[in-house]
Amino acid sequence: xxxxxxxxxxxxxxxxxxxxxxxxxxxxxxxxxxxxxxxxxxxxxxxxxxxxxxxxxxxxxxxxxxxxxxxxxxxxxxxxxxxxxxxxxxxxxxxxxxxxxxxxxxxxxxxxxxxxxxxxxxxxxxxxxxxxxxxxxxxxxxxxxxxxxxxxxxxxxxxxxxxxxxxxxxxxxxxxxxxxxxxxxxxxxxxxxxxxxxxxxxxxxxxxxxxxxxxxxxxxxxxxxxxxxxxxxxxxxxxxxxxxxxxxxxxxxxxxxxxxxxxxxxxxxxxxxxxxxxxxxxxxxxxxxxxxxxxxxxxxxxxxxxxxxxxxxxxxxxxxxxxxxxxx
Amino acid sequence: xxxxxxxxxxxxxxxxxxxxxxxxxxxxxxxxxxxxxxxxxxxxxxxxxxxxxxxxxxxxxxxxxxxxxxxxxxxxxxxxxxxxxxxxxxxxxxxxxxxxxxxxxxxxxxxxxxxxxxxxxxxxxxxxxxxxxxxxxxxxxxxxxxxxxxxxxxxxxxxxxxxxxxxxxxxxxxxxxxxxxxxxxxxxxxxxxxxxxxxxxxxxxxxxxxxxxxxxxxxxxxxxxxxxxxxxxxxxxxxxxxxxxxxxxxxxxxxxxxxxxxxxxxxxxxxxxxxxxxxxxxxxxxxxxxxxxxxxxxxxxxxxxxxxxxxxxxxxxxxxxxxxxxxx
Numbered sequence: 001x002x003x004x005x006x007x008x009x010x011x012x013x014x015x016x017x018x019x020x021x022x023x024x025x026x027x028x029x030x031x032x033x034x035x036x037x038x039x040x041x042x043x044x045x046x047x048x049x050x051x052x053x054x055x056x057x058x059x060x061x062x063x064x065x066x067x068x069x070x071x072x073x074x075x076x077x078x079x080x081x082x083x084x085x086x087x088x089x090x091x092x093x094x095x096x097x098x099x100x101x102x103x104x105x106x107x108x109x110x111x112x113x114x115x116x117x118x119x120x121x122x123x124x125x126x127x128x129x130x131x132x133x134x135x136x137x138x139x140x141x142x143x144x145x146x147x148x149x150x151x152x153x154x155x156x157x158x159x160x161x162x163x164x165x166x167x168x169x170x171x172x173x174x175x176x177x178x179x180x181x182x183x184x185x186x187x188x189x190x191x192x193x194x195x196x197x198x199x200x201x202x203x204x205x206x207x208x209x210x211x212x213x214x215x216x217x218x219x220x221x222x223x224x225x226x227x228x229x230x231x232x233x234x235x236x237x238x239x240x241x242x243x244x245x246x247x248x249x250x251x252x253x254x255x256x257x258x259x260x261x262x263x264x265x266x267x268x269x270x271x272x273x274x275x276x277x278x279x280x281x282x283x284x285x286x287x288x289x290x291x292x293x294x295x296x297x298x299x300x301x302x303x304x305x306x307x308x309x310x311x312x313x314x315x316x317x318x319x320x321x322x323x324x325x326x327x328x
Numbered sequence: 329x330x331x332x333x334x335x336x337x338x339x340x341x342x343x344x345x346x347x348x349x350x351x352x353x354x355x356x357x358x359x360x361x362x363x364x365x366x367x368x369x370x371x372x373x374x375x376x377x378x379x380x381x382x383x384x385x386x387x388x389x390x391x392x393x394x395x396x397x398x399x400x401x402x403x404x405x406x407x408x409x410x411x412x413x414x415x416x417x418x419x420x421x422x423x424x425x426x427x428x429x430x431x432x433x434x435x436x437x438x439x440x441x442x443x444x445x446x447x448x449x450x451x452x453x454x455x456x457x458x459x460x461x462x463x464x465x466x467x468x469x470x471x472x473x474x475x476x477x478x479x480x481x482x483x484x485x486x487x488x489x490x491x492x493x494x495x496x497x498x499x500x501x502x503x504x505x506x507x508x509x510x511x512x513x514x515x516x517x518x519x520x521x522x523x524x525x526x527x528x529x530x531x532x533x534x535x536x537x538x539x540x541x542x543x544x545x546x547x548x549x550x551x552x553x554x555x556x557x558x559x560x561x562x563x564x565x566x567x568x569x570x571x572x573x574x575x576x577x578x579x580x581x582x583x584x585x586x587x588x589x590x591x592x593x594x595x596x597x598x599x600x601x602x603x604x605x606x607x608x609x610x611x612x613x614x615x616x617x618x619x620x621x622x623x624x625x626x627x628x629x630x631x632x633x634x635x636x637x638x639x640x641x642x643x644x645x646x647x648x649x650x651x652x653x654x655x656x
Binding site: 039041043091094095096097098117118119120123126127128129130131132134135136137139140142143261262263264265266 | 422467471
């Protein structure tokens, strides 16, 4: 049993700063999977990687890059936060399958097949109809399997997600979402899909983005933790983790951009509404990355033992990285 | 009645050279719509535009750019060939709706919503399932309508094509394909779709690419011309034209690239086969751009009068440009 906690948040998109990095350390976050793309093309994504490389170079006492599970264990030993790069869209690979290997070499370990809209690979959860994974998508999945770039279906539509599991030789993940049986929303996932993902060795990271929570901003830590307890009964405890979807210190212009990118000339409010268009207010118990340890308190209260909380708070993700970040 | 012919070929993708440009003049081709993109992204397409701008600058006696119907009439008077830029894919606009206006300003007048595969706008004719025009696609169609960039569904799947007609306030075209009732193929079009396109003011340009022809390379000029005569009976004579799809002097590596782009690591043979993977051999009566006048001979033989042949050989396209190349 580890003496100090090994915490992993498998999805954040904060307004990165020294303040945030120091809070990660304060929270004992060994690893954070950070989103480095929503709509960006290849070249723009390279700029985002350059920015992150600079953060890591400038704060060697706080940060390091995580390319594999060993890097996470090193970060744990050295009291640093290991940063995993991930894409919420496939826009960086444009129409070029060769860019999958290029990005893996640059440190990218997760890629969503689509972000809300139809992509070149798969359908997003906001489209009316979902025909499933495309011709390019089938080949991209094979290539992602080969190099060790994990398939994420958090914003992907249902049939495309099932297709991804079928075509993929390796487990896939839902990095940040909750079950629809707890809170119905376009972004939350069906019981059948979570069952299929987790029973095939994949992971679900529970989200604390208010639109994914029962009672939104007013969701209690107890309600959230009880949902995880029910999930453990349904899917077992070994394939559950956290993907908080925290967007700390982001201005509302950022959520507008997430929803509309550069593809829309009309205003799309996504999970929000015209009257409530900005970022929703986080629940009291998870306002910032330094609140991460509160989740441990919640899990304990609903009856998880130490081994179980360690798994959900980080070890399950670490185990998943061990198996899935390297080439076949 | 015009004294000399006004010929328009509304789709070619040849290996452009002085030889080809001189043949265009030899054939009295007043206008050729040239493909400047299959898979290219924004930046790569800009390079293709630069190459074409150079061709036009270097051969002012042979070529000029066509931005509208007046330019075509000028080219006719000055014995030049007016070049219209067009995309066979929406890859150049990437995820940015603002690039539609940018490309229109640079001279682009046709854009296919998809090329064989699923695109961000619509489904291609090689995908298994066609859910129709996407969320981005609906907005892109509106923007194309606004600026006067014509929607082309030549390589788009059936439901997406019907959706395009439904969402578009302006006529759309099938720049290069033939009816499936004459020769069944993935790229040829259903009677219902051609009916819907033409009865809404749109155009079909008949293709002379062997895979779209009855009996392929051995298709006779009579068979091709008879198909056009039947089309005139079914759809009227005012919405028919030529879009030959001629790929003169192209090496086989080009058709391999058209089919596989940079998205595929497996070999896709498209309309060809492993044993016959290259460009198919053109029929005797249409091997090069200077063979264009042969079509007039064929049309006359199957009974079209002078007014009708003038329309099909060019004036219908000119009329379409007049209405559809300018902003709303």
